[in-house]
Amino acid sequence: MGASQRSGAVDKRRLILDAAITVFARQGFHHCRVSDVADEAGVAYGLVYHYFDSKEEILNELFLERWQIMLDAIAEIDRLGEVPARDKLYMVASFIIDSYRHQPDLMKVIIVEVTRAANSFGRIHLEKIREAYAGIAEIVESARREGVFKPDISAEFAAMCFYGAIEQLLSGWIFDLLPQTEEQYEGAKGLVVDAICGGLEVSKSGAQPVSG
Amino acid sequence: MGASQRSGAVDKRRLILDAAITVFARQGFHHCRVSDVADEAGVAYGLVYHYFDSKEEILNELFLERWQIMLDAIAEIDRLGEVPARDKLYMVASFIIDSYRHQPDLMKVIIVEVTRAANSFGRIHLEKIREAYAGIAEIVESARREGVFKPDISAEFAAMCFYGAIEQLLSGWIFDLLPQTEEQYEGAKGLVVDAICGGLEVSKSGAQPVSG
């Protein structure tokens, strides 16, 4: 794939994937037909099966493609030295929120059809999803070691709360429960981190001693 | 419905609803047949359509039934005077977590198939879901007025973070990403509240003046 198409020709595979994003986001994975995707892509029905084995494989591809980018981003943020945990978490929040801002349909599909679909489909990707939590937990964990974050809240637990809060925000936007403006997006980044870190950081009055 | 069955006879409608919980939780709403529900209930296929208009109506009923109980619980907690916001939020967290503890399958169905299913189905219930956020926001808002919670984080925003964190926990249990023991459930109640409130309450050192 990739360079296999004739010069000048559009990458039909990509075209189909993009069409799928639109259609899945609009109608939902279960409530759309493969022909809807083909139509949206302006491509014959059969061609979809030339590039993909099944309808699910398309969703699969969309998820893995995007999720990997996020995992890489988190890993890179993890790797930064010197930077305070709060700032790292801000970067993670920014990345996710910006992902939604730039590709709302894709993020909607990933969240609604994969991340939150415990049955059948989501199961396959649990490992990938777990990786994301682990990456975030990593950030929290090092902050705990440094005594910046409370020791009695486990890193995994904190990571779930943090990610959960962000995903809930995205859901709020997806469901039109929250206003969607550039300011909202920008503001949300700081607010989630404030809300969560304020609860994770040891209180400003009496700093906890670094044990060991 | 209710008292319409013959004396001594089981309430088949209830039987079907309970069977649906089991089947929807196990196979997912989209990946099960109505006959699966009928079989699980030990009832003829057609009887399902005697009590319900469609497969979706069953899910509908399950959601509304349970969600209303939660809304009532939140409303009642709202109404409590004297009690600090932190304690009220603890009560909300307790209620939701206990709901999962006692009826994991039902909560799984509600979360996976309704709450998080933005397309088609969930849309119908947005208003109900929004009510829950509003109830929680109410608690946060009064705490803000009293100067206990930071004024720069809006109540709606805080409510979403709080609810999001809890739902993520349930997801963690549903997906088997988090250990499920009585201690975990109990501990989680305090930890979510700690994590979130710590970030919402003004810092212990210099209390913020009540403006206005």
Next chain:
DNA sequence: CCCCGCGTTGACTGACGAGTCAATCCAGTG
């Protein structure tokens, strides 16, 4: 010029499953 083979087409099939319905059961009623 003719073939090879990938890319492309879209009509078709086959399965599946939601919802229907005519028939049966049975408790109560007069």
Next chain:
DNA sequence: CACTGGATTGACTCGTCAGTCAACGCGGGG
């Protein structure tokens, strides 16, 4: 006992798609 009407049954219908496949287009290579 005859009759009524809700509860119950499960075989059947009928639309809907996911996935198949035979054929066609066309660029390139010999």
